[in-house]
Amino acid sequence: MTENTEEYRRVVEELEGQLPSIPLIMDELLRIVANPDAALFAVRDILKLDKSIYAKILRITNSVVHREGVVDRISEITEAMQRIGLEKVKQIALQNSVFKIFEEEKNGLSYNLESLWMHSVGVALASQSLADDLESQLSENAYACGLLHDIGKVAKFKDSPKNFFKEVRYSMKKKESSHSSESKRSFLKHDLLGALIIEKWGLSEIVENTTRWHHTLNRNDRINIEDPSMHKLIDIVILANHYIHELEYGNSGHQQPAPLPADFLKRLRLTSELSEACKEKVRITLEEEAELTAIFLQSE
Numbered sequence: 001m002t003e004n005t006e007e008y009r010r011v012v013e014e015l016e017g018q019l020p021s022i023p024l025i026m027d028e029l030l031r032i033v034a035n036p037d038a039a040l041f042a043v044r045d046i047l048k049l050d051k052s053i054y055a056k057i058l059r060i061t062n063s064v065v066h067r068e069g070v071v072d073r074i075s076e077i078t079e080a081m082q083r084i085g086l087e088k089v090k091q092i093a094l095q096n097s098v099f100k101i102f103e104e105e106k107n108g109l110s111y112n113l114e115s116l117w118m119h120s121v122g123v124a125l126a127s128q129s130l131a132d133d134l135e136s137q138l139s140e141n142a143y144a145c146g147l148l149h150d151i152g153k154v155a156k157f158k159d160s161p162k163n164f165f166k167e168v169r170y171s172m173k174k175k176e177s178s179h180s181s182e183s184k185r186s187f188l189k190h191d192l193l194g195a196l197i198i199e200k201w202g203l204s205e206i207v208e209n210t211t212r213w214h215h216t217l218n219r220n221d222r223i224n225i226e227d228p229s230m231h232k233l234i235d236i237v238i239l240a241n242h243y244i245h246e247l248e249y250g251n252s253g254h255q256q257p258a259p260l261p262a263d264f265l266k267r268l269r270l271t272s273e274l275s276e277a278c279k280e281k282v283r284i285t286l287e288e289e290a291e292l293t294a295i296f297l298q299s300e
Helices: 005-014 024-033 042-045 051-067 077-084 086-102 113-133 139-148 152-161 161-174 178-185 190-201 205-213 228-246 263-269 272-297
Strands: none
Touching: 005 161, 005 190, 024 042, 024 086, 042 051, 042 077, 042 086, 051 077, 051 086, 051 205, 051 272, 077 086, 086 113, 086 139, 086 152, 086 228, 113 139, 113 228, 113 272, 139 205, 139 228, 152 190, 161 178, 178 190, 190 205, 205 228, 228 263, 228 272
8 A cells, every 4th residue: 555544544633523423323323234134123213313314214204105195194203114114214314324424515616515425325325236136245234335435535525625626627627537536646545535534433344445445446455355245345336336427326526437347347247238237227226216315305
C-alpha cells in the first residue's frame, strides 16, 4: 500500500464534528441485518429507539397498503412489519440511519449528496440481488455493504466541499472514474478514507473491507483478506457498483464506468449473457423500488 495511512487518519480525526457520528442504533441494526433468523420482536424493539425510523416505516407501509386497495391506515409498528416483511423493514431502517449522514444544505449545484445517496441505495439493492443470485455466504451483509461503500466521498465533501466539487468536475471533464482521478492527481482516495471512517465508528469488519477494496479488482492486492467468501462479497459490490453506473441510477461523481475484465466475471461464473441477465434483474428491482425511494426522499 503506497498511501500514507497516518495522513488519512489525521483527516479522519479532523473530521470530528463535521462528519456526523453513525447513530448508535446503526450498530445494532447491522447485527440484526447479518442475522437471517432475527426475530421480529427484536427488530421492533430496536426500531422504537429511533422515532424517525419508526415514522418512516409507517409512512412507507401505508403507501404500499393504499396502493393495494387497503382503506384502513396502519398505525402500529408490528402490523407494519408484518405487512411489508422483515427484510424490507431492515432496509428502510438502514437507509434512514445512513441518510442522516448524507444530509446537506442545498448549494444550488447540479451535483449534490442526494445524487450520491441515490447511487448508494442503488448499489445496496444491486448488491443484495447479486448476493442472493450468486449464493454469497455473506449475503445478509450485502445491502449494508452496498449502502456504505462510498461513505468516503461523504467524508471528503464534509471536509472540503470546494475541493470535492473540484474533483467531481475533473472526473466529469476527463470522463473517468473518481477513483482513477484520485490515483492520477493524488487526491484522497475515498475507499481508504471510507474504510477508516467505518473503523472509527466501530462497525463490522465486513463493511469495512468492502468499503476499502470496492475498486480493487485483483484479489492479490487486497491486503489482509484471506477468506474466499469475503473476496466474493467484495467482487459482488464491485459488480453492483458497475451495474448501477451503467444504469445511470443516481450519480457518484462520475458517469463513465470502465469495462470489467473477462476474468473478473469468469471467477464469479458469469458469462456475458448471464451478466446481462443479472443487470436486467437489478434494473427491474430499481423500478420496483422507485416509488418507495421517492417517498423516502420526500420532506416530512
